Amino acid sequence: MLSGGGARAAYQVGVLEAIADIRKAAGVSRRSNPFPIITGTSAGAVNAAALACGADDFDTTVRRMVEVWRNIHAKQVYRSDSFSMLRSGATLMGLLALGWAVARWRHKKPRSLLDNSPLLGFLDALVPLARLPGLIRAGHLHALAVTASSYSSGEHITFFEGDAQLAPWVRSQRRAVRDRITHAHLMASSAIPFVFPAAPLPIDGLTQYFGDGSMRQSAPVAAAIHLGASRILVIGAGRMNEPKDEAHLHTTSSYPSLAQIAGHTLSNIFLDALAVDVERLRRINQTLSLVPLEARKNSALRHLELLMIAPSQRLDTIAARHVADLPPAVRTMLGGVGVSSSPADIKGGALASYLLFEGGYTRELMALGHADATRQQAEVCTFFGWNDPVPAGQRRNTADKAIIERRRDSLRLR
Numbered sequence: 001m002l003s004g005g006g007a008r009a010a011y012q013v014g015v016l017e018a019i020a021d022i023r024k025a026a027g028v029s030r031r032s033n034p035f036p037i038i039t040g041t042s043a044g045a046v047n048a049a050a051l052a053c054g055a056d057d058f059d060t061t062v063r064r065m066v067e068v069w070r071n072i073h074a075k076q077v078y079r080s081d082s083f084s085m086l087r088s089g090a091t092l093m094g095l096l097a098l099g100w101a102v103a104r105w106r107h108k109k110p111r112s113l114l115d116n117s118p119l120l121g122f123l124d125a126l127v128p129l130a131r132l133p134g135l136i137r138a139g140h141l142h143a144l145a146v147t148a149s150s151y152s153s154g155e156h157i158t159f160f161e162g163d164a165q166l167a168p169w170v171r172s173q174r175r176a177v178r179d180r181i182t183h184a185h186l187m188a189s190s191a192i193p194f195v196f197p198a199a200p201l202p203i204d205g206l207t208q209y210f211g212d213g214s215m216r217q218s219a220p221v222a223a224a225i226h227l228g229a230s231r232i233l234v235i236g237a238g239r240m241n242e243p244k245d246e247a248h249l250h251t252t253s254s255y256p257s258l259a260q261i262a263g264h265t266l267s268n269i270f271l272d273a274l275a276v277d278v279e280r281l282r283r284i285n286q287t288l289s290l291v292p293l294e295a296r297k298n299s300a301l302r303h304l305e306l307l308m309i310a311p312s313q314r315l316d317t318i319a320a321r322h323v324a325d326l327p328p329a330v331r332t333m334l335g336g337v338g339v340s341s342s343p344a345d346i347k348g349g350a351l352a353s354y355l356l357f358e359g360g361y362t363r364e365l366m367a368l369g370h371a372d373a374t375r376q377q378a379e380v381c382t383f384f385g386w387n388d389p390v391p392a393g394q395r396r397n398t399a400d401k402a403i404i405e406r407r408r409d410s411l412r413l414r
Contacts, residue, residue: 001040001044001232001234002039002040002041002044002045002048003044003220003235003270004042004043004044004045004189004190004237004269005044005238006043006357007353007358007361007362007365008237008238008270008315008353010362010365011235011237011311011315011365011368012369013062013366013369014366014367014369015235015369016051016062016369017063017066017366017370018371018372018374018377019380020058020059020062021370021374022377022381022386023384025389026381026386026387026388026389028386030058031058033055033140033141035051035055035233036141036143037143037224037228037229038051039144039145039223039224039227040145040147040189041147041213041217042270044235045146045147045189045190045213046190048144049186050064052132053128053129053131053132053135054131055135056135056140064126068126069362069366070362070363071359072358072359073359074327074330074355074356075118075327076118076119076121077357078118079114079115080326080327081329082328084115113195113196114196116187116190116197119190120187123186123187127183127186129183132144132161133161136161136162136163142162142228143160143163143166143227143228144160145158145160145161145227146160146181146189147213147223148185148191148199148201148210148212148213149210149211149214149217150203150208150210152206152208153208154216155173155175156175156213156218157174157177158226160176160177160178160181160227161179161180161181169226173218174216174218174222176223177203185201188201188211188213189210189212190213192211192354193211193215194262198210199211214273215269218273218277219277220234220277221274225304229304230304231306231383232305232307234278234306234307234308234309235309236308236310237271237310237315238271239312239314257337259334259339259347259348259351259352260338260348263316263348263350266351266354267350278308281306284301285306288301307380309372311369312368312371312372316346316350317349318364319350319352319356320344320349321343321361321364322361322364323339323341323348323356324341325356325358326352326355326356326358330355334348334355
């Protein structure tokens with residue numbers, strides 16, 4: 001299960017690269033797919049779909065994803081030239097300042113802060129969805145699911161494509177729809193509210209407009225469970241808990257900027273539901289362990305094996321070091337709401353962390369993902385049933401060295 005988070009999704013690719021390396025070291029077949037069920041939300045949906053489309057050759061697919069994310073630029077995801085910024089971002093910011101009455105008088109209806117139309121070309125290169133039906137028929141993949149939130153109906157929808165025996169499900173304010181997954185579904189799932197425009201999708205014979213799947217996502221792991229998973233690897237895009245001894249380092253008595261408020265809001269959308277869902281699943285597992293086996297058989301609840309890999313460092317702090325990598329027009333616009341280009345000023349780092357589709361930042365996130373997964377190598381091997389080939393002490397040193405080397409690499413390229 002790959003969570004959302006805009007550019008933060010580069011972290012997931014680093015984790016997947018580490019899993020590929022661990023599997024190779026453990027002597028497991030490099031081509032076979034270790035994830036028969038793949039679910040994703042927002043940018044995680046893009047990574048999930050890319051992984052699913054290469055389910056017949058896991059290693060090659062991961063290496064291709066690594067190459068793409070290592071060399072990504074903002075212009076591949078959204079229009080970042082000065083003219084485009086004037087048409088989208090500056091227009092929206094200006095109308096907010098002048099008031100919606102003026103906007104109505106001038107018949108202007110801005111749709112978003114940024115124009116993400118270039119993302120379609122990016123998806124064409126990274127996600128060959130035409131391969132999915134054949135991979136499902138051949139048994140390489142059981143199901144792919146991506147989520148989006150309907151502005152039209154208020155529902156949270158999980159679109160899935162997979163084995164013919166899979167059935168849709170319905171829960172309060174959320175349901176599943178069997179569909180042929182397209183790039184339009186990925187555009188909808190990754191449409192960060194206010195930042196990217198809503199995307200139209202046909203559903204129940206009508207066209208509805210959808211935004212980022214992380215909105216109103218009360219149970220992010222549920223789709224994998226409904227599709228039949230009993231062992232679930234969850235790869236997050238932000239720290240699940242903020243250490244108390246670090247909290248004072250990031251507090252301030254000054255009034256929060258718009259960038260801080262926006263970053264806080266996005267973190268709430270992308271991170272909080274996942275943390276709560278994982279905590280809930282672990283609590284259910286603990287409760288079930290106390291129930292006698294015979295009584296457990298009569299319950300609809302079942303034990304789930306859950307492995308969580310999430311960033312060990314604050315991604316907004318890392319983002320603050322790379323704000324200067326953004327295109328000038330984007331940097332200027334974000335500067336207007338409080339995002340500083342100074343690496344020491346992290347107050348706008350949270351907002352920037354979702355929009356920094358630039359190689360220096362993504363490479364550092366991938367290095368962190370690789371290191372975090374490597375530190376959990378023993379748990380990874382146990383989860384998959386692989387032999388752990390590396391002693392824990394050596395593994396920790398190797399992971400730390402990888403972070404340092406990749407950070408130096410990103411600084412050299414800057």
